[in-house]
Amino acid sequence: xxxxxxxxxxxxxxxxxxxxxxxxxxxxxxxxxxxxxxxxxxxxxxxxxxxxxxxxxxxxxxxxxxxxxxxxxxxxxxxxxxxxxxxxxxxxxxxxxxxxxxxxxxxxxxxxxxxxxxx
Amino acid sequence: xxxxxxxxxxxxxxxxxxxxxxxxxxxxxxxxxxxxxxxxxxxxxxxxxxxxxxxxxxxxxxxxxxxxxxxxxxxxxxxxxxxxxxxxxxxxxxxxxxxxxxxxxxxxxxxxxxxxxxxxxxxxxxxxxxxxxxxxxxxxxxxxxxxxxxxxxxxxxxx
Numbered sequence: 001x002x003x004x005x006x007x008x009x010x011x012x013x014x015x016x017x018x019x020x021x022x023x024x025x026x027x028x029x030x031x032x033x034x035x036x037x038x039x040x041x042x043x044x045x046x047x048x049x050x051x052x053x054x055x056x057x058x059x060x061x062x063x064x065x066x067x068x069x070x071x072x073x074x075x076x077x078x079x080x081x082x083x084x085x086x087x088x089x090x091x092x093x094x095x096x097x098x099x100x101x102x103x104x105x106x107x108x109x110x111x112x113x114x115x116x117x118x119x
Numbered sequence: 120x121x122x123x124x125x126x127x128x129x130x131x132x133x134x135x136x137x138x139x140x141x142x143x144x145x146x147x148x149x150x151x152x153x154x155x156x157x158x159x160x161x162x163x164x165x166x167x168x169x170x171x172x173x174x175x176x177x178x179x180x181x182x183x184x185x186x187x188x189x190x191x192x193x194x195x196x197x198x199x200x201x202x203x204x205x206x207x208x209x210x211x212x213x214x215x216x217x218x219x220x221x222x223x224x225x226x227x228x229x230x231x232x233x234x235x236x237x238x239x240x241x242x243x244x245x246x247x248x249x250x251x252x253x254x255x256x257x258x259x260x261x262x263x264x265x266x267x268x269x270x271x272x273x274x275x276x277x278x
Contacts, residue, residue: 103137
């Protein structure tokens, strides 16, 4: 049986490890192809090829800035993956996210830890 | 992980940035638990709460899509500030109830919380991988990252 095309959907696109690394690099900040290539130790044409796949499935957007094209993560494209993985891991990872925020706030209010004591 | 997992177990571990006493404390009082228990967007309403060995927490989890889920927890073993063991189900006679062990270890930068759940069968374990807490259906709750990125994208001129 023929394999599904890499651009069939987000699942097929992120099956490739380099493309997952690119998405991680694009979390939180836009980057140019040259920056991604440097961070990954790959050549630019190879990175461009991966970016094209990621754009086709809606995981990455392009932001033209002057002469440069900067790429960013569009996490909305990951919705089907979140929905499918769901389950135990997501339940607890999200609970732990909230727990961590809550504990940091608590210790901040009491003046413990790294935060300054309120006068 | 302290030991290899059996085919009836699932585990998750996270470094929480707080002192062990604090992290343990927020597992022991309902005013704290209700602030963080459950996936993003979920809230809880408590009917009964007694944190003691043999004590019970009965509550309802409200999903972001409006669905309510009954929850029942009974504490089996409590060793402050190191360990909590509890049984968890929808109600006391839930045939699919499972046992969860939570360990608190002091680490550089915080407290490592390791949660290990043992289901009654491998089939129930597998079901939990896919379904446990994945309750919102189509009304997907995105992580804060996703919200951040989506907001950012809307602001971009070249959509």
